[in-house]
Amino acid sequence: MIHLSKTALKEVSRLKAKQNNPDAVFRVGIGAGSCASFGYTLQFDSSVGAEDTVFESNGLRVVVDRASLNYLDGLTIDYSEDLMGGAFRFHNPNATATCGCSNAFEVERDRANSV
Template sequence: MSDVTTERMLRISDSAAERIATLVQMEGKPGMMLRLTVSGGGCSGFQYGFNFDDAVNADDHLFEHNGTKVVTDDCSLDLLDGAVLDYVEDLMGAAFQIKNPNAKSSCGCGSSFAV
């Protein structure tokens, strides 16, 4: 039997990369990255968190698309593996959205999920 390792992945859509780049430019700090976290709580059990950071910690994973960087910690990546970070603008407003194949259900607002 051979050992097969699969690399965990988080994809970033073009629209998310563009929006992150715009926000970083507005902050005036070119080294900033979007930090995506998953924590306990929210309507469905887990919730997504978004903030900007300029540090990569020892247990972080860095993903890049079109020069835009997103960082997430190892535990969060376990729950985000295979997900797509997107930025959507519609009649309801504009927001980052996570299309997460690991989520068995999510709340109506899309900010929390259950596995």
């Protein structure tokens, strides 16, 4: 399951309103990381694939593809602002190491090879 904090939900809802697509889903995935093996991807999508898993988080439909789910199950997404601006923060119980920005992570080799 993917969890969004109240502040993350508020920011995602604000960004979704700009999409002019009320049926868009919030897609969370993984890609190549800049300073670690994996990085998080966030985007809005107009469709849900047959192999996607859909979660409800405070009324928002969150979609994760099957390949990413093994790395992201239990992920909490937060959003915070400071003097430098706002950013999403990721708290991933599957990560064995993260970079300083929390946007890239490593996992145990066994977990990485099981996908």
